[in-house]
Amino acid sequence: MKKITYVLILFFILLTSSNIHAQDILRSKDLSTMQVDYLSDDDISKISAQLKSNNATIDQVEPMALSKGMSQTEFNKLRLKLAQFEKKKPVNIDADNSKGKATSRDSEFGRRQEQIKNVKIKDSANALIFGSELFDNPTLNFEPDLKLATPMNYILGPGDELQVSVYGVQEYNASIPVSVEGKITIDYVGQIAVSGMSIEAATQKIKVAIARVYSTVGSGQSQVSVSLGRIRTIKITVVGGKQPGNYSISSLATVYNALHLAGGPGKNGTYRNIELIRNNKVLKNIDIYKFLVKGDQSDNISLKDNDVIRIPAYNQRVNVEGEVKRPGIFEMKKGETFADLLNFASGFNEFAYTASVNVVQKTGKEFKVHDINESEYNSYQPQSGDVFRVTKILNRFENRIKIEGAVFRPDYYSFKEGMRISDLITRAEGLTEDAYSKRARIIRLKTDLTTEIVNVDLAAALSGDFNADIQLKREDIITVYSILDFREEYKVTIDGEVKNPGEYEYFENLTLNDLVVQVGGLTGSASKRVEIARMVKSDNIDDADPKRVELVELEITVDNNEQIKNFILKPFDVINVRKMAVYEKPQMIIISGAVTYPGKYVLANKKETVYNVVMRAGGLTSIANLDGMKIKRPIKAEQIEDLERIDLNLSKGDTVKDKLSKKLKDDLKFVTIPVNWEKIVKDKNHYSNVTLFPGDEIDVAVYNEGVKVTGNVLLTSEIPYRSGKGFKYYINSVGGVDSKGWKRKAYIIYPNGKAAVTSSFLFFRSYPRVEPDSQIVVPEKPERKKMSAGEWAGIGTAFASLALLIVTAFK
Template sequence: MKKITYVLVLFFTFLFSYSIKAQDILKSKDLSTVKVDYLSEDDLAKISSQLKSNNTTIEQVEPMALSKGMSQTEYNKLKVRLNEYAVKNATGNDKPKIIESQTDGRKQNQITNDKVKDTANAIIFGSELFDNPTLNFEPDLKIATPVNYLLGPGDELQVSVYGVQEFNASIPVSVEGKISIQYVGQISVSGMTIEAATQKIKAAIARVYSTVSSGQSQVSISLSKIRTIKITVIGGKQPGNYSISSLATVFNALHLAGGPGKNGSYRNIELIRNNKVFKNIDIYRFLVKGDQSDNVGLRENDVIRIPAYNQRVVVEGQVKRPGIFEMKKGENFSDLLNFASGFNEFAYTASVNVIQKTGKEFKVHDINESEYNSYQPQSGDVFRITRILNRFENRIKIEGAVFRPDYYSYQEGMRVSDLITRAEGLKEDAYSKRARIIRLKTDLTTEIVNVDLNAALTGDLNADVELKREDIVTVYSILDFREEYKVTIDGEVKNPGVYDYFENLTLNDLIVQVGGLTGSASKRVEIARMVKSDVIDDSNPKRIELVQFEITSDNNEQAKNFLLKPFDVVNIRRIAVYEKPQMVIIKGAVAYPGKYVLENKKENVYNVVMRAGGLTSVANLEGMKIKRPIKQDQIDKIKSVDLNLSKTDTLNEKLAKKLEEDLKFSTIPINWEKIVKDKNHYSNVTLFPGDEIEVAVYNEGVKVTGNVLLTSEIPYRRGKGFKYYINAVGGVDSKGWKKKAYIIYPNGKADVTKSFLFFRSYPNVVPDSQIVVPEKPETKNMTTGEWVSIGSVLTSLALLIVTAFK
């Protein structure tokens, strides 16, 4: 029992010691017993709070934790867990920023600087190097540490002993420039190269680890974390102090500062170290040759000074890279041309025009090609490289009836026959009696030289004219001299129109070409032929010659094969009677509603209704009407009427649109009772194709719509008038215009309310009719000011009348 009690007391004491160490890790004197794996989330929170309250980081307390007995392994575990805890619990503005980048075990503070495109200085050669965010000259952490790298506070060394004895630790260089190795002690390494520090550390370890001196164990030392150094950039677009990697170079710092300022030099940048100019940097060496000899490494407190430029020149025109360039003393135009990547393919290279500045004004100077290596540009020079002339020194052209019309190279002594041979000879349609040469004279005017091709091609040197540069030889085609002949066919053929005329073209050929005759073609054919004569005959009034004959209307191949002539007009007439069956529709209260073919041209309503079996017992005799489709020509007539309206008035367009899209039909009322009594009554209208006869079913209701209190259908009562039905739905509303109310009868007729003096008559009401009460038009009430104005006018008028009669 005593043993169990002893073990429990020891266990709780062990846990309590962990809790105490977790809560006050910075003040504890012994950290050798701390086990990071047993720390809870609360313990990590307390440690993180301690570090924040002391304004320090876990990396900064590493030497102290190791000196108090914490092993390097436990410290590394604690560091990892604290970082994981910080990331896991970070929210909003408290979320930690990643300030370190790690590649292959080596870490470096990450330095960024947002780049803004410099549009003002975009044409300065080299400016694009520093406003491109993808080009930052950051040091590569994968490369081996340079042997001349100087250690300093903030660097971290990875020291490993392996073999018989083992040791592994990441040891920072303290602010005093020393590293502290367990059991070895402190070693000063600040200001030493990595190679010298490695030898010194190995010697110190060998004094403690006996197997190192005997060779049974090996020592490895590498740079695991790179420190940050402070440098200053003067004269850049974003001058100031910068914290950058100790492996950074001049170009990296210049990129962070945005490169030289508006008037900064690109060719005489000074790297000042220990108050002395350590290096003069010329960025052009990198831009033109890719030479990075000026891209030296930086050290603590280095100053990069960008002075103002000495001289700049402008190159514009036909070079591969126009812009503004900085020149050094002793450089010539060839050097400048090299900076601009040389002339482009359209440049005039024999000489270059330069605009120079004197003390008072400008002057122009021409640099010949022989002076390119000797002329030294002056500050402010503007070099203009022009295009070559748009002309050829040895060009000649042939066009027309040859197999390969094109441009060809001209050679001294070339003749017409030589050029035709190059063009693969004459075509079959070539006009061989004449060819034309358009020649450019020395004064740039043109002349025509005629050539006899037959003679030239048979060896006559007098006809075979010698050619000159820029000559244009034209070989005519006999087809060019022919008139373009046409024939016209119209009437009852599938594709009437105008067609090309060919020799020996017959009527049969033309009918087959247009797709043949239609079914309505008659046997009558009329051909109009133009009259040609060298003599004017005033006694003959004919303008054309008319040829008439008959063909077989049901056959495209005619027995008489009539030969056509140019410009003939052929007209195939339509047969006298050729009408396809046309239909009307009847629907509603008839015995057999449906579609009916119009039997004759005078087919009327009565005949069609009787053919449909007559009216049924439920038919409303007063509800018959015809709906006739509105034809396109009616809409076109409305559009063509000029109502002399303003340009902004769209009355015509609105009316045409309403007919075309909304109404689509016009209504014709039918009085069936009158038709039954008199077949010649005007209601018995003649029907047109597409008409619809509607016979309404008897309905005893009367619909009341519009601006009434209740839109409804009231049962019809014989003898009741117009006002009865309006009152039956509650009367008109506040916007209703009762005196303009109207009625629509079942057959489509309409009637309106009439007024005479103080008397008003309303239309009769029949079953299935519809009463409509329209809305009153909006009226604008006169304002007080308008009434006062009218009163003033009347008062002035009254005074004028009184004065006149005095």
């Protein structure tokens, strides 16, 4: 707290002191008249510097400023202006962004330098020129490293700042700038001229001058240290670059740093003969290729004030295309050869044809083509405009041979003159056990690039018969057959009451027991009857025998999946394991609603009816609606498939069929069967006493005296049932139909799922009877396309023509 109080007092003193540069901002202790809008950027910069020098923030000085009469509004404006000023300040890449601090570059090392920025834009136009990528990469800027020790040969000049320290018995520490006259001023020592001197010479001169004032320096009891605190900025000029002009750069900057700022050579600028001009004389010729090819920075010398970097136009450029590691445009010096150019392009790639290179040359009138052989690479000197094309090697082999089939190592092998079939088989580790030794095949490429087949007696060739052991040629493909290649793939099929029916591979001596075990055994519904269909084979056609297959019937022990006598199968047999005559798992239905014992019930017999199940459920309760019983039957997948297979003769773009299928699958999911319980009780054979299917649900509604009215009516509601009241009464009770309602097509749904519609005859309309717990639905009128004025005009014209025709006919 004491520290903050001290900072606040010090800040106030700094603001009001007559020695502070910002005294014209706050002329008195009264801040009530302060207008932040009139503060310049320089004033804001001074306030920001004062805050930083006292290690205080704008929020810490807020109470002090408000106590001196400054309004909260003006203080908020000041805070905003300071924040905007901080954002405008250039932030170095070493800034501590995570803490919100922006420090000068390398200030933590005691040395400062003004930030120099230059926005880089990718040069796509000159991307093929070798070396252009060096100058449009913002991360490669060749900036001097301020963290290094002060170079002893560094020449001081106006704008530099020296850090002079005396330590030991006597102490002194100060940052002293070099004035425009080239001098520094040390307290009690006086002025010392250092401009034009190296840092080493200036250090000795400063030590001698200090020793005359500080006696302990001469005796050695105190030491003097001189280092470079702030580096000056120098002016240089770049001519011929992409961004030529005058640049202010660090006095430690080098040629490459200046070239990077200028974007490198221009479109026609040279990369091999850049001139560094100092005092109107060419001091150095810079070849950037030294750095690009060898990493040699001997040409990257330091710059001085008023240096000029001149980039002349290039003399020779050539183009390298094709199979080199770095194709592009390269600049050549006089005396350099194609071998040097190949070095610039990083050499041939893996697929290059290296025996010769094709070059397109330019004469005074036209182009010409020249081939450079490998022996000329070190002597041929490229000319300006040459285009070198390095092609690919041929997609062929000079010594390849192949063996495939029944050998242990089928593959490609190297070919040698005089190689025979036995030599190649030996290299392939010999024949496999299933090899067919009577014949092998050679596919041979003839001289005219057509192919031929050469047959080989493999057994004779391997037994030492010189004539059979054929001599091979390059690109021969030898195929050794396998006896398995000549065998038909035999299968057997098993179906019926087995766990994994399907087609299986046939093996010699395969039995029915083996196959049953292989498919996982029989299911619980399997009977002992097994039928095997076997193909009939004969060389003669017997028209008197109509059999297509031979049928074999067997019996199997279901308990242990075994036969009494094992039956051997043959290829292509089809086995069918029959199902038991009676094997049905218990199936259930659901009864819900107003019954004594609702829930799931098993169908006790094949013709279980509604009445039987209701009685098993304890009968209807006292609150049951006798007219509200219905059956919900799930829609089966095969029913939907049957609907989809029906051709409704619709137009190509009509989606009625798809919508209907989707509605059955996703919306309805079941159909409703109305039940008339009163009729069933009187007559068990009544058609309402339907036979139930597995999955059916009997829904017995609870008696409800209301009548629901829905659809296109003004108010969807439920109206109490009143005996004797008709259809119109209930529609009027909900306010009638709305503007889209189609009253004459209104219908009613009764509690048991039945529906009745409004009917009409001539001018008379008959509405269905209303019962308790029913639902009246008013549908929406279909949209009708209104006739346009042109259509009405067409109809009128047609009638006029017809009238004219009739009048004419009766004249």
